[in-house]
Amino acid sequence: MKFDYDLFVIGGGSGGVRAARIAASEYGARVGLAEESRMGGTCVIRGCVPKKLMIFASQAGAAAAESRGYGWQGAGEGRFDWAEFHGKLGRELDRLEGAYTSGLVNAGVEVHMQRARLHDAHTVELADGQRLSAKHILIAVGGRPQRPDIPGKELGLISDDLFTLGQLPGRVLVVGGGFIACEFATILQGLGSATVLAYRGDAVLRGFDGEMRRHVTEQLRAIGVDVRLGTNPARLDREGAGVRVSFEDDSSEIFDAVMFATGRAPYTKGLGLEEAGVRLGRKGEIAVDEWSQSSVPSIFAVGDVTDRVNLTPVAIREGHSFADTVFGARPRKVDHRLVASAVYTRPHELATIGLTEEEAEAWGPADIFVASFRPMRSLFAGSDARAVMKLVVDAETDKVLGCHIFGPEAGEMIQMVAVPMGMGATKADFDAAIAVHPTLAEELVTMRKPARRVGAANMDKPAASA
Numbered sequence: 001m002k003f004d005y006d007l008f009v010i011g012g013g014s015g016g017v018r019a020a021r022i023a024a025s026e027y028g029a030r031v032g033l034a035e036e037s038r039m040g041g042t043c044v045i046r047g048c049v050p051k052k053l054m055i056f057a058s059q060a061g062a063a064a065a066e067s068r069g070y071g072w073q074g075a076g077e078g079r080f081d082w083a084e085f086h087g088k089l090g091r092e093l094d095r096l097e098g099a100y101t102s103g104l105v106n107a108g109v110e111v112h113m114q115r116a117r118l119h120d121a122h123t124v125e126l127a128d129g130q131r132l133s134a135k136h137i138l139i140a141v142g143g144r145p146q147r148p149d150i151p152g153k154e155l156g157l158i159s160d161d162l163f164t165l166g167q168l169p170g171r172v173l174v175v176g177g178g179f180i181a182c183e184f185a186t187i188l189q190g191l192g193s194a195t196v197l198a199y200r201g202d203a204v205l206r207g208f209d210g211e212m213r214r215h216v217t218e219q220l221r222a223i224g225v226d227v228r229l230g231t232n233p234a235r236l237d238r239e240g241a242g243v244r245v246s247f248e249d250d251s252s253e254i255f256d257a258v259m260f261a262t263g264r265a266p267y268t269k270g271l272g273l274e275e276a277g278v279r280l281g282r283k284g285e286i287a288v289d290e291w292s293q294s295s296v297p298s299i300f301a302v303g304d305v306t307d308r309v310n311l312t313p314v315a316i317r318e319g320h321s322f323a324d325t326v327f328g329a330r331p332r333k334v335d336h337r338l339v340a341s342a343v344y345t346r347p348h349e350l351a352t353i354g355l356t357e358e359e360a361e362a363w364g365p366a367d368i369f370v371a372s373f374r375p376m377r378s379l380f381a382g383s384d385a386r387a388v389m390k391l392v393v394d395a396e397t398d399k400v401l402g403c404h405i406f407g408p409e410a411g412e413m414i415q416m417v418a419v420p421m422g423m424g425a426t427k428a429d430f431d432a433a434i435a436v437h438p439t440l441a442e443e444l445v446t447m448r449k450p451a452r453r454v455g456a457a458n459m460d461k462p463a464a465s466a
Contacts, residue, residue, distance in 0.1 A: 013041020058190025069381025364455010
C-alpha cells in the first residue's frame with residue numbers, strides 16, 4: 001500500500017517535534033505533523049520556558065533587596081511593570097515558536113496547523129476534513145491542566161492562563177501543592193500579588209523527599225505566601241469583580257482570582273483512539289510498551305500523553321529514540337528509572353534524582369548523609385535561609401541511590417549529579433572528588449559521616465539500585 005507519509009505526528013510539542021525532525025532530516029522519512037494550537041507545545045508556549053522567565057522576574061526584587069546587604073544604597077526602589085514584561089515575554093515566545101516551525105520546515109516536514117484525529121490505524125483526519133495516510137502514526141499531544149470537580153470551577157484559572165493575564169491580580173488563591181502550584185505561588189508573590197496557597201495535604205510536593213517538602217513549605221511562608229495546609233475549596237461563586245471561595249471548613253473569602261494547579265491529564269479525548277483500537281489506561285493515557293508502541297502496531301505515543309515520566313526532556317528523548325528505532329534501524333529504549341527534576345521556587349530551588357529517604361527506609365538498609373547550612377552569599381546579606389544537601393547511599397554496596405538539593409541554582413547542580421549517578425557512582429567516588437571552594441556544591445563531596453541509617457535488609461531492591 002502506498003501512503004501519503006512514512007510518519008504522521010499529531011502534536012507539535014517537544015516530543016513530537018523532535019521525532020518528526022529526526023525522522024525527516026536524519027533518516028529521509030516523508031513526515032507530516034499537525035498542531036492545533038501553537039508550535040512548541042506546553043513547554044515552550046505555556047510551561048517551562050515562560051514560567052522560568054517569570055521566576056527570574058519574581059527574583060529580581062529580592063535580589064535588589066539582598067544587594068542592600070552588600071552596601072548598595074537605593075537598590076530595589078521602583079515597581080514591577082507587568083505590561084512591559086508581558087509584552088517582551090510574548091515576543092520571545094513568538095520567536096521560539098517561529099524557530100520550532102522553521103526547524104521542521106527546513107527538515108522537510110509538512111506542517112498542518114490544525115487539529116488532527118485518528119480515522120483508522122493508518123489514517124488521520126484533519127479538522128478541515130482532509131484525510132491523510134501514513135505507515136506510522138505518532139501521538140504526542142501531551143496533557144492539559146484539570147480543574148477540580150466542584151461547583152463554580154469554571155470561575156477558576158488554570159496554569160495556561162497565567163501567561164495571558166492582562167494584569168496581575170491583587171489577591172490570588174492558588175489551589176494545589178505540586179510543583180506547578182509551588183512555582184506559581186512563588187511567581188505571583190514575587191511579582192506583587194498577595195498570594196494564598198491552599199493544599200489539602202500536610203506539606204507541599206507530595207512524592208518528594210519528606211525533609212525537602214518541609215523546607216519548601218517553610219520557604220513559601222518565608223517569602224510571604226499564606227500557606228494553608230489541610231485546606232480545600234468546596235465551591236466558587238462570582239461576587240462583584242472577584243470570586244468568593246467557600247472552603248470545606250465552611251469558611252469563605254473573596255479573591256481577585258483563583259488559580260487551579262490540581263494536576264494534569266493526558267489530552268486524548270476526541271482523538272479517535274478507542275475507535276482505532278488503541279488501548280487507554282485509567283487516566284486516559286495511551287498504554288505503550290518499552291518502544292513507545294501502542295496496542296495498534298502502527299501507532300506510537302511519546303511524552304505526557306503516555307503518563308510515564310511527565311517531563312519535557314523525557315518526551316524529547318522518547319521522540320528521538322522512536323525515530324532512531326523505527327526509521328534509523330538503531331533500536332533505542334528510554335530508561336525512565338533515574339530521571340532528575342527541579343522545582344523552581346525561590347530563593348532556593350529543590351532538585352532531586354533517585355530514591356527519597358522514605359523510599360530508602362522501605363527498602364534499606366541505606367545511609368542518609370545530610371548537610372544543612374546557611375549559604376555564604378545570603379548569610380552575609382542577613383538572611384536566615386538554609387540550604388540542604390542529602391545523599392541516599394546503599395549501606396551494602398556504597399552506591400549513591402538518591403540526591404536531593406535545596407538551595408540556589410539546585411537545578412544546575414542536579415544535572416551534573418545525574419551523570420555520575422547514571423554511571424553507578426558510589427559514595428567513595430563522590431568523596432574522591434576534590435571540592436571546589438567556596439561553593440554550595442562542594443558539600444556534595446565533603447559529607448563524611450551519615451546522619452542516620454534507615455531501613456532493614458530487603459532483597460527486592462528497586463530499579464535505582466540496579
